[in-house]
Amino acid sequence: MKRVERLHALSxxxxxxxxxGCTAERLAAEFGVSVxxxxxxxxxxxxxxxxxxARPGPGGGYGVVPQANLPPVSLTPGQAVALLAAVSAAPEAPYADLASVAVRKIMDVLDPRTRESVDALARRIWVDTKGSGIRAVRSTLEEAMSEQRVVRIRYCAQQGSETLRDVEPVIFASTNGVWYLIGWCxxxxxxxxxRVSRISHASVTREPCGTHSVEEIGAPPATSRSVHVEG
Structure with a gap:
């Protein structure tokens, strides 16, 4: 399990x-890591x-403040199904696994009548869930991007040559349905x-990225935009 996935599962x-609560020793045993x-x-x-x-001493441990749980969410059935469809139709997108978990959280706090309507409408939408077999690679790239650490990749070029490269991840980009990692090689x-599908192996190093920024990549095409939500 990659660290990003473990952090979410731990939460x-x-x-x-x-x-x-739960003790650090028990958590360590469950996740197969050290205390x-x-x-x-x-x-x-x-x-x-x-x-x-955190509660120290015998019988102590760690927990999350109850008020931090997600409150009831007011969504129309169409809005909720739109989230389900968007996440389900993009399994290769960065952080897709975490997005699926987030959507399930939202579904769990919908009122029963809305949830019933959502379930009925969702059955009318089909998506192709065939995977590409690069989930482990994608998870590693996500971790490197989130923590801004150098990632070591084994990359196969279009002509078939394979190289080992250290890359400073800067952005993920999608064009024509294909996902790319763009970074300083x-x-x-x-x-x-x-191209993410041509990365056969990836591992996050301990080395932090340098100062390369999104601006160095240049302006996105006229048809492209960031997924940033404006306030």
Missing amino acids: ERLRRSGVR RTIKRDIDALENSGTPIW RLRDAMRWF
């Missing part, structure tokens, strides 16, 4: 633990804004586009 585990790693992960969750409480000493 959900702490929410489910309720007022009793030290669990404590680092808990620090990371706190730094990201998750309101975690240390092998070529330049900004490069890497």
